[in-house]
Amino acid sequence: MRIVTLLYFWVTLILLSSSSPSYSTGMTLNVGPLSGGQGGSNPLSIPPLNFAEYQFIYTTSQNSEFVVGVIPGIFYGIRSSEKSPVYVSVGGGLVIDLNGVGVGIMSSVGANLFCAKVCFNMEYRQALAPSSGTLLSPYALRIGASTFW
Amino acid sequence: MKSFWRLVACLAVAYIVTPVQQGLANIQLVPSIAAVDESDDILKPGIGLKSYFNGFGVNIWGWGRDYGPVQQRSMLLTLGKYWSPYSFKSLTFGGGISVLSETTRLIYKDAQEENHEDTFYNGGGFLGLRYSYNLSKVVIDASWESGVFPAGIGGGLFLATGRKQIVSIGLGAML
Numbered sequence: 001m002r003i004v005t006l007l008y009f010w011v012t013l014i015l016l017s018s019s020s021p022s023y024s025t026g027m028t029l030n031v032g033p034l035s036g037g038q039g040g041s042n043p044l045s046i047p048p049l050n051f052a053e054y055q056f057i058y059t060t061s062q063n064s065e066f067v068v069g070v071i072p073g074i075f076y077g078i079r080s081s082e083k084s085p086v087y088v089s090v091g092g093g094l095v096i097d098l099n100g101v102g103v104g105i106m107s108s109v110g111a112n113l114f115c116a117k118v119c120f121n122m123e124y125r126q127a128l129a130p131s132s133g134t135l136l137s138p139y140a141l142r143i144g145a146s147t148f149w
Numbered sequence: 150m151k152s153f154w155r156l157v158a159c160l161a162v163a164y165i166v167t168p169v170q171q172g173l174a175n176i177q178l179v180p181s182i183a184a185v186d187e188s189d190d191i192l193k194p195g196i197g198l199k200s201y202f203n204g205f206g207v208n209i210w211g212w213g214r215d216y217g218p219v220q221q222r223s224m225l226l227t228l229g230k231y232w233s234p235y236s237f238k239s240l241t242f243g244g245g246i247s248v249l250s251e252t253t254r255l256i257y258k259d260a261q262e263e264n265h266e267d268t269f270y271n272g273g274g275f276l277g278l279r280y281s282y283n284l285s286k287v288v289i290d291a292s293w294e295s296g297v298f299p300a301g302i303g304g305g306l307f308l309a310t311g312r313k314q315i316v317s318i319g320l321g322a323m324l
Binding site for chain 1: 186188190191192235240274276293295300303307309311312316
């Protein structure tokens, strides 16, 4: 429990001390292992040459985002508009899972940190779609880079 | 006995229709039923108690299953801050930490083997999305919460994770 508490304070300290990105048009490319209904995610590929682990996000100055990735899928979302390194988003689109494909909802939480021309990005994104008596619920935790202009 | 239940029903109705005042720090208690996914797209039934006060939430969940001599019991505790980043205030996000306890028991009734029990704990983050509707003092609530846990120190460095996802609906009260 002490480690969890220390980790929590450490992350909070980084978020508070980080410079905020200017919320305008931008894009993010991030990479991370997938979980698509086969259990939790495996470690990231080394070297990260698996195309399926990549995700591309285009954000607009109106706080909209367009997300393209193999898992959890392809989405349109609305981001929080707070001037903070941390963002959340909610939206919908095509949910892609190893057990099927469906139309559903998406939510995410992420952070753009240490911003100069490029920010370090870390994001957790999950989706949910009904499919033949169950719920497809893929997710991915990814890291990458964002840039805004 | 009938008059007792009649009295209880009258008190409940009186409580519900009384206008909401600044009571005990705006505490909401919401017993809920849940569908739990352990990253395998298989839904398991669960129950939980969600509590919210002054923008913070403490939720506890329990679920399990039995198959043959194997008995699994899991509990998830999430603690976090809830806020509404959109103009649609009924929709709130929650973020914070989560603690997971998983117990597996092998209980042999007829065989000669000894019974066995293992309990594991894990700590991680949590993301919650909550929709709530207040009808006087009654709270109607639906939520989608996920506890995400690093798969050990080495696995966590390479972003390997395990996740418990809980989709729930509940009916509660504002105290």
